[in-house]
Amino acid sequence: MKYQVDENGYYGEFGGAWIPEMMYTNIDELKRRYLEIMESAEFKNEFDLLLKDYVGRPSPLYFAKRLSEHYNTNIFLKREDLNHTGSHKLNNTIGQILLAQKLGKTRIIAETGAGQHGVATATVCALKGIKCVVYMGALDVSRQAPNVKKMKMLGAKVIPVHSGNKTLKDATNEAMRDWINNPVDTHYIIGSVVGPHPYPDMVARFQSVISAEMKSQLLAQTGFELPTRIIACVGGGSNAAGAFYHFLNDEQVELIGVEAAGKGVDTNETAATLTVGTIGVLHASKTMLMQNSDGQITEPYSISAGLDYPGIGPMHANLHKTGRAKFLAATDEEVLQAALFLTQKEGIIPALESAHALAGLEKIRMQPEDVNVINLSGSGNKDMETYLDYFGY
Amino acid sequence: MKKNENMKNRINKLFNNKKENILSVYFTAGFPNLNDTVEIIQQLEKNGVDLVEIGIPFSDPTADGPIIQKSSEAALINGMSLNLLFEQLKTIRESVNIPLILMGYFNPVFQFGVERFCQKCAEVGIDGAILPDLPLHEFDNEYKSFFKEYNLHNILLITPQTSESRINQIDAASEGFIYMVSSSSTTGTGKKVEDFQQDYFERIKQMNMKNPRLIGFGISDNATFKNACKYAEGAIIGSAFVKSLSANPNLKESIAQFVKNIQKNT
Numbered sequence: 274m275k276y277q278v279d280e281n282g283y284y285g286e287f288g289g290a291w292i293p294e295m296m297y298t299n300i301d302e303l304k305r306r307y308l309e310i311m312e313s314a315e316f317k318n319e320f321d322l323l324l325k326d327y328v329g330r331p332s333p334l335y336f337a338k339r340l341s342e343h344y345n346t347n348i349f350l351k352r353e354d355l356n357h358t359g360s361h362k363l364n365n366t367i368g369q370i371l372l373a374q375k376l377g378k379t380r381i382i383a384e385t386g387a388g389q390h391g392v393a394t395a396t397v398c399a400l401k402g403i404k405c406v407v408y409m410g411a412l413d414v415s416r417q418a419p420n421v422k423k424m425k426m427l428g429a430k431v432i433p434v435h436s437g438n439k440t441l442k443d444a445t446n447e448a449m450r451d452w453i454n455n456p457v458d459t460h461y462i463i464g465s466v467v468g469p470h471p472y473p474d475m476v477a478r479f480q481s482v483i484s485a486e487m488k489s490q491l492l493a494q495t496g497f498e499l500p501t502r503i504i505a506c507v508g509g510g511s512n513a514a515g516a517f518y519h520f521l522n523d524e525q526v527e528l529i530g531v532e533a534a535g536k537g538v539d540t541n542e543t544a545a546t547l548t549v550g551t552i553g554v555l556h557a558s559k560t561m562l563m564q565n566s567d568g569q570i571t572e573p574y575s576i577s578a579g580l581d582y583p584g585i586g587p588m589h590a591n592l593h594k595t596g597r598a599k600f601l602a603a604t605d606e607e608v609l610q611a612a613l614f615l616t617q618k619e620g621i622i623p624a625l626e627s628a629h630a631l632a633g634l635e636k637i638r639m640q641p642e643d644v645n646v647i648n649l650s651g652s653g654n655k656d657m658e659t660y661l662d663y664f665g666y
Numbered sequence: 667m668k669k670n671e672n673m674k675n676r677i678n679k680l681f682n683n684k685k686e687n688i689l690s691v692y693f694t695a696g697f698p699n700l701n702d703t704v705e706i707i708q709q710l711e712k713n714g715v716d717l718v719e720i721g722i723p724f725s726d727p728t729a730d731g732p733i734i735q736k737s738s739e740a741a742l743i744n745g746m747s748l749n750l751l752f753e754q755l756k757t758i759r760e761s762v763n764i765p766l767i768l769m770g771y772f773n774p775v776f777q778f779g780v781e782r783f784c785q786k787c788a789e790v791g792i793d794g795a796i797l798p799d800l801p802l803h804e805f806d807n808e809y810k811s812f813f814k815e816y817n818l819h820n821i822l823l824i825t826p827q828t829s830e831s832r833i834n835q836i837d838a839a840s841e842g843f844i845y846m847v848s849s850s851s852t853t854g855t856g857k858k859v860e861d862f863q864q865d866y867f868e869r870i871k872q873m874n875m876k877n878p879r880l881i882g883f884g885i886s887d888n889a890t891f892k893n894a895c896k897y898a899e900g901a902i903i904g905s906a907f908v909k910s911l912s913a914n915p916n917l918k919e920s921i922a923q924f925v926k927n928i929q930k931n932t
Contacts, residue, residue, distance in 0.1 A: 291772060293729045293798035294823040295847060297832070436735055442726065449728040456827050554773045555726060557799065567747040568777030569725040 276521040276588070276597055282470025285594060287587035290469035292557045295453040299461075300557075302376065304471050310375045311368070311478060323367050324482060327400070328357050330364075332483075334490035334646070339618045346639040349500070350621070350649045351487055353512065360624065360651030361480060361512045362393035366462055368479035370397040373460035380404045380459045384448040386413055386441035386508075387578035387626070388420025389651060390464030395429035405429040408447040412439035413578050420655060438572040441582050445556055465509025466586030469557035473514075473586050480515025487646055488519055501643040502527035505650065506629035507600065508544070508580035510589045512650035517598065527599070530589060531633040533575035534602035544573035545602040546585040547593050555583070561590045576605040576659065577625035579651075603632035609663050611635070612653065624651030625659065676765035676793045677819055677842040680716055681878045681899060687932045688900025689891070689925070690717040690880055691907050692769060694737035695754075696746025697723070698911055703754045704761075705917055711764045713925035716900065717880075719796065720755075722748055722770030729798050733905040737912070748778045752786045759791035767821065769796040780809050784816040794819035794842050802839055821845050826866045830873070837875040846870060846879045846898060867897035891928050903928060 282289050282304070292300050310316055324330040333352045341348045353361040366383075373381060381398050383405070385391030391407040398405035407424055411433040414421050424431050437443035445468075452461045466473040466480075484503075491497055503520060505513035507530035520526040535543040543549060550561040555570055563571045563583040573583045592598035603611070612628035615621055623631060627650045639645060653660065660666075680688065691710050695703050703720065710718050723738035723746050730738070751768075758766070768787065775783045775797060787795065795818055800809070805820055813820050819842035824833050826849060836844065848863050870879065881894040882902030894901035907924060914920035 289804065290801065291799045291804065292801060294801075294828065294836075295729060295798075295825050297801070297825075298827040298829070436732075436739075437725070446726050446728045450731070453729060456825075554771075554776055554799065556728070562773075564773070564777070566777065567749070568774035569742060570773075 276592060276595070278470065278474040278588070284473075284587045284591035286552070287558075287560045287590040287594075288470055288473060289559050290557055291554045291559060292469050293453070295456065296449070296469070296557070299452065299456055300469050303475070306376065307372065307471050307475050310372055316371060316375065319371055320368055324364065328363050328367060329355065330482065331486045331490065332356055334487060334494060336494070337619050340615065343618065344634055344639060345641050346643045346645060348634070349491070349644070349646045351483060351516065351646055353483065353648060353650045354621070354623065354627065354652035358389070358393050358396050359654055360389045360393070361483060361515060362390045362464060363396065364482055364515065365464065365476050365479040365511060366390070366393040366397045369460070369462045370401050370403065373403070373462070374401065376460060378458060378460035380406070380455065381462055382406045382408070382448050382451050382459055383462045383464060384408050384441065384444040385464065386410070386444070386581055387655060388413070388417040388424065389579060389655065391429070391431070392420050392423050392427070394462050394464070395424040395427035398429060399427045406451065407431050408434050408444040408451070410438070410440040410444045411435045413441070413444070416578060417655065441578070442570065442573070449556070465511040466514045466588055467509040467556055467558060467560075467584060473558070473588055476511055477514040477518055477588060480511050481518035483512070483515035483648060484517060484519035487516065491644070491646070495644065497644055499523050499526050500646045502529055502637070503646045503648065504529045504531065504630045504633045504637070505648040506531050506580065506626050507585065507589060508533065508582050508626065509584070510586035512648050514586060514588055516646075516648040517592070521597070524597070528592065528597065529633060529637065530598055530600045531629040532600055532602045533577055533580035533629055534604040535574040535576070537604055538602050542574035543602070544575040544580050544582060546583065547590070547600045548602050550585070558584070558587050560587045561585050561593070576608065577629070579624070579626040580629065601633050601636050603629045603636075607632040607635065609660070612660065613664060621649070622653035622660070623649055624653050625656045627651050675817055675819060675842065676763075677717070677767075680765050681843060684716065685899055687895050688716045688880060689714070689929060690719060690900060690902040691715045691925075692719040692721055692902060692904035693908060693911065694721040694723055694734060694741050695751050696741030696744045697737040697908070698740070698915060700744040700746060701754065702917060703751065704758060706921065707758060707762050707766065709917055709921040710925065711762050713922050714929060715764065715925055717765045717767065719767045719769045719902065719904070720751070722751060722768055722774055724771040724774055727771060731905060733909050737908045748774050748783070752790055755790040755792070765793040766791065767794040767796055768792055772797050772800045781812045784812040784818050787818050788816035792818065794821050796821045796845060798823060802836065806839070823847055824870070826863070833870070833873065833875070837877055840877045843878045843880055843899070844875065845902065846881045848881050848883045848885065848894065871897050888928055888930055892932060895932065
């Protein structure tokens with residue numbers, strides 16, 4: 274339990290529910306009921322069945338032979354990119370839509386950056402026939418046009434947000450305002466391990482299927498009970514939380530998160546929260562934030578819209594502080610090269626987000642006998658335009 | 667807190683002396699211009715406003731509607747900060763007698779230092795703070811002692827969704843008054859108060875709470891103000907006032923006219 278949430282919603286000094294009173298009733302209800310609902314047999318059966326038949330789980334644990342040869346070690350890829358809708362995001366939205374139904378909610382709201390969580394939310398709303406509104410920064414709406422169209426085709430209403438930097442942080446602000454204005458019929462499906470307690474814990478639990486599968490697949494495929502290390506990209510941190518979850522107490526397993534350095538952690542254009550951030554309160558959570566000395570949140574930057582967030586989940590802030598996990602940062606340039614490298618070594622085009630984890634390989638000293646698992650959180654389909662522009666194909 | 671200490675706070679003095687039609691006005695410090703703070707407060711008092719809420723701008727005001735979002739953004743661009751605000755308010759008590767409250771999100775206060783914040787408030791003569799995203803249990807655990815030490819009231823909110831048991835808990839923990847959110851909404855988006863809230867207002871009125879109440883959110887004109895005053899000691903106006911400041915840059919004129927309109931026939 275050392276690295277899990279405590280009864281007050283904290284991971285060490287990070288977390289909590291710093292909510293205005295207008296959100297109290299909804300958060301209190303969630304807090305009282307999420308575990309009871311998630312642990313009920315009825316919920317579990319429906320969740321597991323949908324993960325299997327709808328999401329397509331378990332996702333393969335693939336031994337990347339040519340990549341392993343290159344780095345002279347053993348590298349496995351956890352293929353979350355092969356899930357329905359192309360990323361790990363659906364694990365969480367499936368869980369939350371079932372939970373929302375149990376709570377009697379009839380309207381769903383969500384925020385999205387790259388659009389992956391928006392698409393995953395619009396998808397489960399279509400699946401269940403529930404009204405869906407997705408807030409998306411106006412800049413991201415123009416950057417991620419195909420995902421916007423997908424959400425619309427799925428029947429969701431996409432509302433462009435024009436405040437602030439017009440990206441993920443601003444979309445989150447607007448989704449919170451919507452929830453304040455619609456407290457009775459609406460459930461807010463947060464897409465990452467951020468926001469007020471119990472969201473970080475709830476989302477981590479829904480994503481923990483990733484590490485549960487890793488454990489059993491690794492044993493079945495290699496005979497090893499534990500990998501040497503797990504590497505995942507971190508923005509808010511949901512795929513990393515899922516990939517680390519069942520290994521948190523196996524202290525011999527090295528956990529490595531890779532943040533988005535953007536143009537470099539020594540520039541103003543970065544999203545490497547743990548490297549440049551300080552503790553504060555944003556989106557109802559006390560966690561590490563990019564902010565100035567007056568406590569105003571500064572704008573993050575990354576080539577990857579999914580990591581373009583000025584905070585990080587409180588679980589990761591605590592893993593960082595306690596030293597349980599190590600956090601690195603990879604620049605846009607390093608990430609693009611890592612994406613191309615995987616594409617040409619293994620025939621897999623990764624999402625820009627996931628390519629941060631791959632870029633981490635260049636920064637870690639690995640032994641030939643090591644077993645490394647990289648969480649390949651998403652597919653590069655949504656990033657083709659960026660790749661084609663950059664590489665000039 | 668002992669009763670006599672409580673009496674020293676201007677908020678308690680106000681509610682002891684005035685039982686109805688109390689008008690509280692919110693504005694964002696640093697808007698429309700960086701150095702308007704003192705003059706806005708002076709003009710509000712001069713025109714008969716009972717209480718002023720000085721907004722500390724924040725980059726991510728999640729509980730505010732578009733008007734206050736815009737004023738906050740403009741104030742930050744103008745260069746407003748908590749340090750500068752306390753500097754501007756240094757001599758405010760030489761010219762202003764009504765109670766003053768600082769309102770804002772927790773993070774700027776947290777970075778400033780909560781104890782230092784309370785101490786500064788006492789120094790310049792601030793009577794209370796409204797920090798909507800500082801929940802009651804966090805306040806109780808960590809910060810209550812600082813607020814007590816500097817005789818600063820932490821004003822808490824209730825909403826139409828707040829349960830009766832929690833209202834009682836908030837009432838017991840409150841000093842000064844309770845900020846009664848009129849509807850489930852961010853600031854400045856309220857529909858007409860009388861359409862939806864009568865039942866809620868009536869229900870709360872019947873609870874006979876120990877603290878007086880001011881109704882806020884969706885109070886924008888004479889009609890909504892008067893209606894709110896039927897159910898509480900008074901009401902709070904924010905977005906409508908901020909909007910009026912952007913419409914007419916002559917503070918003296920626009921404030922006089924705005925307050926007169928709100929208070930007519932009360």
